[in-house]
Amino acid sequence: MSVSDSGQIQSAKAAPSPEQAKKAKTQFNKLQKRLRREVGKAIADYNMIEAGDRVMVCLSGGKDSYAMLEILMGLQKSAPIDFELVAVNMDQKQPGFPEHVLPQYLDQLGIEYYIINRDTYSVVKEKIPEGATTCGLCSRLRRGTLYTFAEDIKATKIALGHHRDDIVETMFLNMFYGSRLSAMPPKLLSDDGRNIVIRPMAYCREKDLVRFADCKGFPIIPCNLCGSQENLQRQNIKMMLQDWERQQPGRVEHIFTSMQNIKLSQMADTSLFDFKNLQIDRSSERKAYEFADDQTVDGKPARDAVKMVNIVNL
Structure with missing residues (x-):
């Protein structure tokens, strides 16, 4: 038990037993291996990453970008090719943003990093009415800034921390x-062909990244500009x-897999598939239908059809 500054009695969190600690370590190792395997795949x-690449790893201060940097740094050590990692954060000057958190964290990692200072917060608040969704404009301003900076530091790839759930949500959105x-x-x-964006965690589940962040104790920085707004369309999705x-576990995974297995002829986009000029071709011998022997036909065919049937039967 302990006493808080206000004089209230607080319960101390019991230390895990050796058995619990061993089990937790085993579970974390499995989780980390799974995430590394999915990112590697x-x-x-x-x-996504080729020999000699200089990868700009975009950090927002959220769980996903922290995990991406951690996993990429681990893969960098064992990868059969050499590539560089550069961590980049964009300080959008949101009120109360803890500017010291990311530099302190990155200093401990000993990685090359940059903090871009640009007051996009004021621009968004000026342009977007109160209560409206700010994500669209905010992301455009951030994307333009990061694209430009990638060229400035000669980065050949820009890595973003979106995971599988983000991708599926965006499709429905x-x-x-x-x-x-x-x-x-x-x-x-x-669009201008000057940058390539990669999403190394495209195969990772959000719930795994939540667990990973909890285990690693990343210094999470919440997004008070757009992430805390209520009734956002993305939150509804x-x-x-x-x-x-919850109704059918694995459904999101199936949806994502379907995005990798698109049949254009089964969709409806005339710019991607030529529906107008489809033609039948009966020049080859028709394959035998295995259930034809059990088939009977009733009806009264037109005279021309009767003649054609008789000709075929001769």
């Missing part, structure tokens, strides 16, 4: 509110997917 599947079928690709060439996942 995503990097390999999409050729664009479907429901944007009337388009698109999401966050694991690898993206910017997130709640919908969480409800689906």
Whole structure:
């Protein structure tokens, strides 16, 4: 037991037993291996990082970007190729933002890092009405700044900390509110062709990253500009997917897998598939239908059809 400054009695948290500590360590090791395996697979599947790359790892101060940097640093040590990691944070001058947290953390890691100071907070608050969603403008300003800075430091790849749940949420967000079928690709060439964005954690589940961050004790910095706003469209999508996942575990994973298995001929985009010029081709011999022997046909065919049937039967 302990006494707080206000004089209230507080219960001390009991230290874990040796058995509990051993079990917790085993579970963490499994979690860390799974995350590294998933990140490694995503990097390999999409050729995200190549020999000689200088990867700009974007840190927001949230659990996902901390985990991305941690995992990439671990993979860097064992990777068969050499590549550089540069940590970059953009201080958007939000009121109360703890400017000291990230520099202190990165100093301990001994990694090259930069803090970009740009007051996008004031711009967003000026342009967006009170209560409206700020995420769109905020992300555009942040993206433009980071793209430019990547060139300044000669980074060849820009790594963002989006995970599988983010990607699926974005797809539904664009479907429901944007009337388009698109999401966050694991690898993206910017519109001007000057930067490549990678998402190494595209295969990782958010709940695993939450556990990983808790175990590592990352100094999390909340986003008070947009993340705390209520009734955001993304939050509605997130709640919908969480409800689906409770009803049928694994549904989000199936949705993500379907994004990797797209059949354009089964969709409806005329710019991606030529529906107008589809033609039948019966020049080859028709394959035998295995259930044809059990089939009977009733009806009264047209005269021309009767003649054709008789000709075929000759």
